[in-house]
Amino acid sequence: MKNLYEVRLSGSGGQGLITAGMIMGEAASVFDGKFAVQTQSYGPEARGGACKAELIISEKEVAYPKPVDADILLALSQQAYDQYKDDVKEDGVIIVDSSLVKYEKGKGVYPIPITQLAIDKVGLKVTANVVALGVISSLTGVVSYEALERALLSRIPPGTEEINKKALALGKTLEFKDNI
Amino acid sequence: MLFYKLYKDADGRKVGFVQGNEACVEAALLAGMRFFAGYPITPSSEIAAVSAEKLPMLGGRFIQMEDEISSMGAIIGGSMTGKKTMTATSGPGFSLKQENLGYAIINEVPCVIVNVQRGGPSTGLPTQIAQADVMQARWGTHGDHPIIAISPASVSQVVTSTIRAFNLAEKYRTPVILLMDETLGHMREKIVLPREDEIELIDRKQTEDTPEEFKPFATKHGDVPLFAPYGKGYRYNITGLIHDEAGFPTTKTDEVVSLLDRLHSKINDNLDDIVEVCxxxxxxxxxxxxxxxxxxxxxxxxxxxxxxxxxxxxxxxxxxxxxxxxxxxxxxxxxxxxxxxxxxxxxxxxxxxxxxxxxxxxxxxxxxxxxxxxxxxxxxxxxxxxx
Incomplete structure (x- = not known):
């Protein structure tokens, strides 16, 4: 475990990345007892435009609030992958949605068909952001699964608890391989 | 609809992972804000949205006005009834508030004006950060006047600064500007809200005079006049014109100088209380x-x-x-x-x-x-x- 993680969740508007960032930050700061700062940027479009949520999760108070080179990059669109894949640390990980993105294989690059898994295994495409959170937790440990589940359940519409839990838990069942 | 949730910690304090703008409203409510009038503008809109959602639950009132000029007028009127009031805006709206800001200063109306700064001039860069309204906060309204402006750097500091803004407004009977910026307004961090028994709240001092003997700008108790709320039997005049202790317009040179001197001395004689640095x-x-x-x-x-x-x-x-x-x-x-x-x-x-x-x-x-x-x-x- 590192003392400080710079995390970039990137993709298109409508994929739930800001929500994922809020859940992750709340899990880390309110339930895991760490320090977290989340910032975001998006274009004027509500859907389809480039979108990212950025977090710094640290054992101590965070001054400068924005990531420079990421320890963890999540890329859910081709545009996001192309734009941010080079701003990752040497020992950082890239989690790329292999059902949507053409990527270069390499050390630390983990292709996972996140959106396809949300459709096939969860039965609901819009849970891809939650599947991604489960994957990040299982692969990196930056935020605990228990904390993520608590934060997730407090932010979702009533009646969607079971499907969201299922989406989050998917990450625990996957095997992670890089350089493939 | 709210996009954040507050939890109770072991000590009974509310905690949450919230935006600077959201934290501002939570703190304002703790400080006693019960009236908000505004005209939503990026990057401050969440302040209006959360106020609209939460104020009615506390017996307060939210009103979306037709523009920023009237929003500023509404919080002045609300404050004159004795309520703690706030408005929030960004650069272009802050420009429009300047005339009524001067009116609040000369009539010693406690209120809080939040400016979540964005790039300017004019409509400038609506979604992007700047800190270019510092001098507007100081000199945006005309004439010699003092002003208090507070500028927090973290979401936690937004909480303490907002409570402090209300307290200073009440204590010195003056508008206070909370100078935020786009990054801070939209940034999320963990906050721990103080419990009610942990906050020192200041309320403007009320007069004990009868309506007949009451003078709204009397100096017999010091530089900060005692307050009587409108609507409780006290009938008096307030005006943007230079006024005497009874509130009526005057051009008598000694009264002109004494009002302007007092408006400044009530702030400048208390710098140790007001000025805070880290x-x-x-x-x-x-x-x-x-x-x-x-x-x-x-x-x-x-x-x-x-x-x-x-x-x-x-x-x-x-x-x-x-x-x-x-x-x-x-x-x-x-x-x-x-x-x-x-x-x-x-x-x-x-x-x-x-x-x-x-x-x-x-x-x-x-x-x-x-x-x-x-x-x-x-x-x-x-x-x-x-x-």
Whole structure:
């Protein structure tokens, strides 16, 4: 475990990345007892435009609030992958949605068909952001699964608890391989 | 609809992972805000949205006005009935509030005006950061007047600063400006809200005079007149014109001077109470970064990086931007001669820092105004360049 993680969740508007960032930050700061700062940027479009949520999760108070080179990059669109894949640390990980993105294989690059898994295994495409959170937790440990589940359940519409839990838990069942 | 949730911790305090804008409303409600009038504008809109959602639950009122001019008028009227009131806006709306801001100053109406700064002039850069309204906060409304402006750097500081803004407004019967910025307004961090028994709240002092003997601007109790709420049997006049103790217009020279002097002295005689700064590692520093608002955070990171390379950098955050921290700058520049003023504008507060600095101090501006948040690397490079 590192003392400080710079995390970039990137993709298109409508994929739930800001929500994922809020859940992750709340899990880390309110339930895991760490320090977290989340910032975001998006274009004027509500859907389809480039979108990212950025977090710094640290054992101590965070001054400068924005990531420079990421320890963890999540890329859910081709545009996001192309734009941010080079701003990752040497020992950082890239989690790329292999059902949507053409990527270069390499050390630390983990292709996972996140959106396809949300459709096939969860039965609901819009849970891809939650599947991604489960994957990040299982692969990196930056935020605990228990904390993520608590934060997730407090932010979702009533009646969607079971499907969201299922989406989050998917990450625990996957095997992670890089350089493939 | 709210996009955050507050939880109770083991000590009964509410905690949450919230935006600066959301934290501002939570703190305002704790401070006693019961009326908000506004006209939503990016990047401040969440303040209006959360106020609309939460105020009715506490017996308060929210009103969306037709524009910023009337919003400012509404919070003045609300305050004159005895309620604690607030409005929130950004640069273009702040411009429109200036006339009524002067009206609130001359009539000594407690209220809080939040300006979540974005790039300007005019509609400028709606979704991007700037800190270019510092001088507008000071001199945007015309005439000689004092002003209090507070500029927090973190979501936690938004909580303490908002409560403080209401307290200062009530204590000195004056509008207080909370000067935020786009990055801080939209940034999420964990906050721990104080319990009600942990907050010191100040309420404006009420008159004990009868309606017949009451004078709204009487000075017999000191520089801050005692208040009587409209709607409780006290009938009196307030006006934007220079007025006497009874509130009626006057051009008598001694009354003109005495009102203007008192408006200033009630603030300027209490600088130790009003002016608050935060110092970071200034004890052994030979280089000082002076900043305010969210730019302070980059300065602190630059200081940490610089110190790792052996550079003795310290940081001064002007938590109270106005009145200016003259005494603190004088004292620090007696020993630190290498001074940088970091602000996300083309150079505004640097004029004040230069004016107050020791004559041997070299004061240099580090400015960024392209809509993008300044980085620690950019600050350190400028510090190294100038040597």
């Amino acid at each position: 110092e970071f590692q200034t004890e052994d520093a030979d280089t000082l970064l002076v900043s305010f608002g969210s730019a302070t955070r980059s300065c602190i990171s630059a200081m940490e990086k610089g110190r790792a390379e052996g550079k003795k950098i310290g940081v001064l955050q002007l938590l109270t931007v106005w009145p200016f921290a003259e005494k603190q700058i004088v004292k620090l520049t007696e020993k630190i001669k290498n001074v940088f003023v970091v602000e996300m504008n083309m150079g505004q507060i640097i004029g004040e820092v230069s004016r107050c600095s020791h004559r041997d101090a070299v004061v240099t501006g580090i400015n960024k105004y392209n809509g993008i948040y300044i980085t620690p690397q950019e600050i350190l490079e400028k510090v190294k360049e100038s040597r």
